[in-house]
Amino acid sequence: MAELNKLPGHLTGANFLLAETDPSVVFIPEDLPPDLREMAATAEKFMDKEVLTRLEALEHQEPGVAVELFRKAGELGLLAVEVAEDHGGLGLGKVASVGIAEQLTRNGGFGVTCGAHSGIGTQPLSYFGTAAQKSKYLAKLASGEWMAAYCLSEPSSGSDALAMRTKATLSADGTHYLLNGTKMWISNAGWADLFTVFAKVDGQQVTAFLVERAFAGVSVGKEEHKLGLKSSSTRRVILEDVRVPVENVLGEVGKGAYIAFNILNFGRFGLGAGAVGASKDLLRTAVRYAGERQQFGKPLSAFGLVQQKFGDQAAKLFAAESATYRTAAAIDAVMATGERVDSIAPPFPRALDEFALECSILKVACSEVLDEVADETLQVHGGYGYTEEFPAARGYRDARINRIFEGTNEINRLFIPGLLMRRAQRGRFPLMAAVSKVSKEMLDFAPVEESSDPLVNAGMLLSGAKRLVLLLSGIAYQKFGEGL
Missing domain, CATH: 2.40.110.10 (Butyryl-CoA Dehydrogenase, subunit A, domain 2)
Structure with a gap:
């Protein structure tokens, strides 16, 4: 395999463990350009007017309804976001896909229909297909004429x-x-x-x-x-x-394993993005209900314990959203370099492999945030939440699968440290150099006074957590080596 070029630190997989984050290179959703905001708004309008108004028909799989709506999504360009322009797509990348995924997953089943098509269904062909294969099939998939x-x-x-x-x-x-x-x-x-x-x-x-x-x-x-x-x-x-x-x-x-597992990297990313959208929708549902439901002479939202639930969920959701958009922008930046890995013909984009660790982290973290939000949404609804007349029950049922498909969360938890160790062995991740640096810093450690700025304190805690991860990873690497 040809040697890969060195990427800037912030565009290198797992670099978040090694360096302090430079805010100027981190993409946040507030930075979405107008055209991508417009696409997300199109997806939102489509869900509001076309999909969510036909939930009963969708949930009972009335013949033709899901496929009809899928085709309409295709007509709006919602299935073509990551397909190259010369094959009938929009060629927009991961950041654009997140905004659309957030909307389509407001109904779990329809979100899976579109996500499984645009992601793991279409991307094997997009990234590993020959020119003839792409010419034959990609435009049909991008338009929604065909489903994958x-x-x-x-x-x-x-x-x-x-x-x-x-x-x-x-x-x-x-x-x-x-x-x-x-x-x-x-x-x-x-x-x-x-x-x-x-x-x-x-x-x-x-x-x-x-x-x-x-x-x-x-x-x-x-x-x-x-x-x-x-x-x-x-x-x-x-x-x-x-x-x-x-x-x-x-x-x-x-060479099918290269395709299967590299595509699953992006599949896990897409699942994380969808989980963020579903979490937002459920949290809005719970907050709205808590504001309307009166108990003991006041709305549920006036009770401190309910407010605490919402605050905790919002904090975790903010972290999940931030990590998702940050990773999306990093993937897009590496895709834009055009660099490819030649371990299979045709060579595939480096970005598929570069952020495998981050994609697994997002899959686990975002699916578990969704699980908590879905559970607490049902809890806030009380007995009504346990009935199918309210959306909390469907959200609870739909959320559960996210910890299973695209690799169970247990498999991903095993994959994350294993990948880190393999990259260290191959010289792609400077683990032992980082461990040596952390060890020296610990020997030279001087107590730091708590700041009056809570964000400064949070930053210090985060830096300490990263040092611990590196130190423990180094100990594990030295003790178990290739056994990991």
Whole structure:
């Protein structure tokens, strides 16, 4: 693999652990340019007028409703944000996608339909497809004419994705592969036109394939009866002697893991962004209800304990939102360099891999903020919150899956330190140099007086926390080494 260029510190993955943050290089949502604000406003208006007015039909999956609304989202450009302009997209990047995701996830199921399409459904083709593959499919996906789905999990392999059993066998004449197997928990399966399917060639080499719904041998199972996200489609995808042209191999034979896991990095980012939007919507719902509901002669919002709930949630949500937009802007900046990683053909954008750690952190942190907000929204509604007549119940049900899909939070918690150690071993993260510096600082430590400025105190606590993370990481690295 060709050596990568050195990036500025703030555009290097995990750099937040090493250096004090320079506010001038951190993007915040208040800095959104007018055109991106307008796009987010378009998404908000679409949700208010088109989607949220048809919740009953969506939640009961009345035939054609979800697909109709999906197509309308496409007509508005909401599905084309990250697709390159020369393939029918808007080419706007991650910052733009966050503002739209925040709106679309105000209904969990519809948000998943659009997010699974625009994210893990379309991005494998966007980042790993050949010119011919992109020319054939991308414009249809960007416009919403076609819907995409991502097929990795199987009945016997969820978190252990590479234990998949789906097989791909090359034909004797070398013109096509025969795919056989079953994929599980596939979002959009009931409606999708194009599937990115991962299978093992010769039972060993994990490979990605572009599989059209129209290919003979492709079928789907019945809708899963889910706890939440009832307006989305989740089914098995069944492949029985499906003939896939060799031209539809995505990337290289045997390099499917590069595609699967790098795409999941951005999938985790998208999940975090969506969780921020869903959290905001639920918090607004709870605050509105607390202002209207009277108990003991005054609104619930007048009680200190309720105010404390809202304050705690707002603080955590502010942190989640800030981290999401900061990471989005960093990804966009690295994407703009055009630098690519050549470990697979065609080479893929460096940004897919560079911020893998941050994407996992966002996935865990934002999904758990959403869980807390959803739980407390139901709590504030009291008994009414436990009924389907109020939105708190649906929000509570829809929130729960976010700690499971795109890699469980447990898997991501294991991935974060593991990735840090691997990068240290490969010279991509100067862990031991940082540990040495922290150790010296601790030996030279002098007590610091508490400031009258609470933000200064918070900054000192944060710096101390980062030093502890580095120190403990260094100890773990020295003790366990490659075992991590």
